[in-house]
Amino acid sequence: MPSSLKIFLFLFISFHCEAQDTLNQWRIKYYTEKAERYLDREKALGNFYTINKDGIKMFANSTDKAAHKPEFEINWKDIPEFNQLNAYPDDSMFKTYNRGKFTGNKNAAIAPPKHNMNGEKKLSGFKIAIDAGHTAGDAEMGEIEKKNIRFKKDSLIGLSDSISFAEGMLTFATAQLLKKQLEAEGAEVFLTRSFNGATAFGVTFDSWLKTSYKKAVDSLCKEGEITAEKKKWYLSPKCTKRDKFRLIFKDIELQKRGEIINNYHPDLTVIIHYNVDETNLGWSKPSNKNLNMTFAGGAFMAHDLKSNDKRFEFLRLLITDDLEKSFSFSSEVVKSFEKTLTVKTAGINDAKYLRESCIAAPQKGVFCRNLQLTRFVHGTLVYGETLYQDNFAECKALNKETDKTKNERVKQVADAYFHGILNYVQTKENTK
Ligand SMILES: [Zn+2]
Structure with a gap:
């Protein structure tokens, strides 16, 4: 390789890395400030996430964070593509989160539904x-x-x-x-x-009580959200209409x-x-x-x-x-x-x-x-x-x-x- 080309490549790569570093520093600052200012009300959620040069990681608890075991991680470069999942009318973003890592938008071939917003009326297409x-x-x-x-x-x-x-x-x-x-x-x-x-x-709530209340109590019990004893109480006459509304x-x-x-x-x-x-x-x-x-x-x-x-x-x-x-x-x-x-x-x-x-x-x-x-x-x-x-x-x-x-x-x-x-x-x- 001629030396002039080597110098060019060296300069190009260093410039590119520096630009990348500056961009990442900007991203770290922006997202850290956003998390601290608008999301973490009591400044007590630091154990659930990290924002650094590698991107963003979420942790289930402090033990997992200490052991470097993220529940979900994403690199800076993948965030725009991950955010596209938000345009799909299903829970593909949440499903991706549960896979632990973003490895590309599998839906990319299927374009999210688009609507024409250029109609004659002010809200056409909305x-x-x-x-x-x-x-x-x-x-x-x-x-x-x-x-x-x-x-x-x-x-x-x-x-x-x-x-x-x-x-x-x-x-x-x-x-x-x-x-x-x-x-x-x-x-x-x-x-x-x-x-x-x-x-x-x-x-109406009255109809729901007749058709679906018991099923709802049963499934809460099956999912472990309420104990069998509590279930009995919910299905007994002691549980008032107000209780059923408020608690279930x-x-x-x-x-x-x-x-x-x-x-x-x-x-x-x-x-x-x-x-x-x-x-x-x-x-x-x-x-x-x-x-x-x-x-x-x-x-x-x-x-x-x-x-x-x-x-x-x-x-x-x-x-x-x-x-x-x-x-x-x-x-x-x-x-x-x-x-x-x-x-x-x-x-x-x-x-x-x-x-x-x-x-x-x-x-x-x-x-x-x-x-x-x-x-x-x-x-x-x-x-x-x-x-x-x-x-x-x-x-x-x-x-x-x-x-x-x-x-x-x-x-x-x-x-x-x-x-x-x-x-x-x-x-x-x-x-x-
Ligand atoms: Zn209200």
């Missing part, structure tokens, strides 16, 4: 999932869920009528109104609950919501809730407070990475841009809440759960919070908590109309989501 929080279709079920507002008539404090409604009624009506608005702009919309009072299983149904139904959203593989997911003033304990009379806020994933606590599915979600939030996109989306939605509803946006010190379980995102009114759905729903999402239902003016406004799709305040909330979604989509278009 797939949007809407999850209307809770299940109650009436005040009675709201009482079982403990997600209802009930104030006695009290003219002394200015309540000339009694107040009674359930959050699930408001969220479902909002979802229906929002669906219509989004469809009119060309979007394809999927609701996790198909009628007022429906659960994500497609039936709630978690598996949230799991179901996440599964059907991920199977639908939406471009955007909107999770709708209405909030209450947490300091208004007993909820026997209205509060003067009123705020809006939104949640995205992250903020895992010290005890939150005990199972491999949760460690997988931690890794997904770390290495994909699901979290960054959810921050931007949530920010547009919460800005729209404030503007449309003339209710202020919460700061981190406005509630105990914000101070103690959340992390403020860079955008105002957006908080990382490790809720079952912010963790398990993949892609870009907003988990909206609009206004306080127990606020004096709000409870009176929300109490109007039996059919909540006719309620003026609920219509405004649907409008606020709609404009937030449009603003996000249009801002994204402008920055392309």
